[in-house]
Every structure is written in structure tokens, then in C-alpha cells.
Amino acid sequence: METQNENNSRNPAVTPEQIEAMLTRLEDIRRRIAAACEKAGRSTDSVKLMAVTKTVDPVLINAAIDAGIRLLGENRVQEFLSKRESYSPAAEVQFIGRLQTNKIRQIIDKVTLIHAVDSLHLAQAIDREAQKKNLICPVLIEVNIGGELTKGGITPENAAELIKAINELPHLRAEGLMTIPPPVADPIQQEAVFAKMYELRERLREECGCSLDTLSMGMSGDYEAAILHGSTIVRIGSALFGARNYPPKAL
Numbered sequence: 001m002e003t004q005n006e007n008n009s010r011n012p013a014v015t016p017e018q019i020e021a022m023l024t025r026l027e028d029i030r031r032r033i034a035a036a037c038e039k040a041g042r043s044t045d046s047v048k049l050m051a052v053t054k055t056v057d058p059v060l061i062n063a064a065i066d067a068g069i070r071l072l073g074e075n076r077v078q079e080f081l082s083k084r085e086s087y088s089p090a091a092e093v094q095f096i097g098r099l100q101t102n103k104i105r106q107i108i109d110k111v112t113l114i115h116a117v118d119s120l121h122l123a124q125a126i127d128r129e130a131q132k133k134n135l136i137c138p139v140l141i142e143v144n145i146g147g148e149l150t151k152g153g154i155t156p157e158n159a160a161e162l163i164k165a166i167n168e169l170p171h172l173r174a175e176g177l178m179t180i181p182p183p184v185a186d187p188i189q190q191e192a193v194f195a196k197m198y199e200l201r202e203r204l205r206e207e208c209g210c211s212l213d214t215l216s217m218g219m220s221g222d223y224e225a226a227i228l229h230g231s232t233i234v235r236i237g238s239a240l241f242g243a244r245n246y247p248p249k250a251l
């Protein structure tokens with residue numbers, strides 16, 4: 001149950017103006033995705049637009065689904081569980097946040113992909129829960145491409161070993177890579193990071209003997225650059241729903 005306090009601290013009501021503004025931003029994002037795809041010589045449907053929903057009111061999320069959004073990204077277990085009943089069922093949900101092993105059970109049969117697997121410990125825990133529910137759980141390996149000590153993700157050097165170990169787990173399937181690159185001001189540097197991810201994926205494909213088709217990279221500030229370097233899922237929050245009312249420190 002939510003307390004009165006929590007209710008008030010969240011968006012109390014979504015106005016028609018907010019919905020209008022979101023729809024305008026969505027059109028703009030779609031145009032930019034199409035333009036980036038064209039520039040990269042890719043078909044527009046090779047990139048999925050994920051709407052990242054943290055802190056966003058379900059009314060606004062459903063308006064996005066009504067406008068054609070078919071993929072939602074959640075990164076907080078409790079928030080997801082408290083909001084999911086309100087979501088229109090037309091969209092699938094993927095989990096993009098840090099996942100604590102004791103919370104896997106609560107979400108494993110409610111999401112279609114887990115994006116941020118960065119250790120064998122976590123992979124084994126997901127495999128055990130997937131076995132209990134008798135399902136095979138698709139996952140992405142989170143790579144710390146920027147080498148930032150404070151961030152999650154496995155180092156590029158250790159990725160192959162983790163993927164091979166995951167491929168041995170009967171209830172897990174490694175579908176690709178995910179990254180949250182460090183913020184850089186210089187667009188050339190930014191592209192270099194995504195290019196590095198693409199090359200890493202190509203190398204891991206050979207080394208691990210699996211296709212790793214999904215590349216989850218690109219957020220509000222850098223999705224066009226990510227598309228130029230092979231991203232297949234762009235995870236967009238603030239550029240679609242507007243600025244969040246707290247700093248996004250819990251990435």
C-alpha cells in the first residue's frame with residue numbers, strides 16, 4: 001500500500017498538456033531514429049525504442065503505449081511491481097536496472113529480457129529462479145565499456161568467460177550486450193565508445209559461438225550515435241517523458 005506521502009511526492013495528476021508534450025517528443029524521437037537508421041544504412045525496424053518508465057506516472061506511460069510504444073524498461077523492482085497492474089498489456093516489459101539476487105523471483109516471469117547481468121553469481125541466481133518457474137530467461141551481459149570503477153558491468157576482457165559460463169546454464173540464454181557509457185561531451189569520443197561495443201560484440205560472437213544479436217545501448221542524450229554503431233534497443237527516458245524530478249543517480 002502506498003502512503004499518502006508517496007502519492008503526493010509522485011506526479012499527482014497527468015494533464016492533457018503533458019500528454020501532448022510527450023506525444024510531440026515521441027514524434028521527434030521517431031524522426032531522429034529513422035534519420036539515424038538511414039544514415040547507417042539500416043532499416044528503421046532494426047531498432048527498438050524502449051520507453052524507460054522510472055518515476056513516470058502510469059497514465060503517461062499508457063498514453064505512450066496508445067501512441068505505439070511496445071517496449072517498457074524498468075529499473076526498480078518495487079516501483080515496477082507497484083505500477084505494473086496499471087499498464088496497458090500491449091507493451092512488453094524488460095528489466096534494465098541492477099538486480100539484487102533476492103528480488104529475481106519477484107520479476108522473472110513478468111519481464112521478457114534482463115539487461116544488466118554482469119557476474120556469474122547473478123547469472124546462476126537467475127538460472128535457479130528460471131528453473132523453478134520452468135522457463136528460459138533471455139539476458140544481456142552488461143559491459144563496463146568506459147572502465148569506470150564506480151559503475152556496474154563486466155570488463156570487456158572478462159566478457160567472453162562470462163558468456164561461455166552463461167551458455168552452460170540450462171535456463172539462461174545470452175542474447176547480447178548492454179552498456180551505459182560514461183557521459184562524454186565530445187561527439188567523436190561518444191561514437192568511439194559505441195564503436196568499441198560493436199567491435200567487442202563481433203569478437204565475442206566468434207569467441208563464444210553465439211550470435212549475441214541484441215545491442216542495448218543509447219539513451220536520451222546519445223541514441224543517434226548508438227544507432228550509427230549497431231544499437232538494436234535504445235533506452236529512452238527523459239527525452240520522451242520529460243526531466244525526472246530527481247537526479248538519475250540510481251543508474
Ligand SMILES: *Cc1c(COP(=O)(O)O)cnc(C)c1O
Binds near residue numbers: 054075236251
Ligand atoms: C534511466 C535509465 C535510462 C534512460 O535514461 P535517460 O537519459 O533519461 O534517457 C536508460 N537506461 C538505464 C539503465 C536507466 O536506468
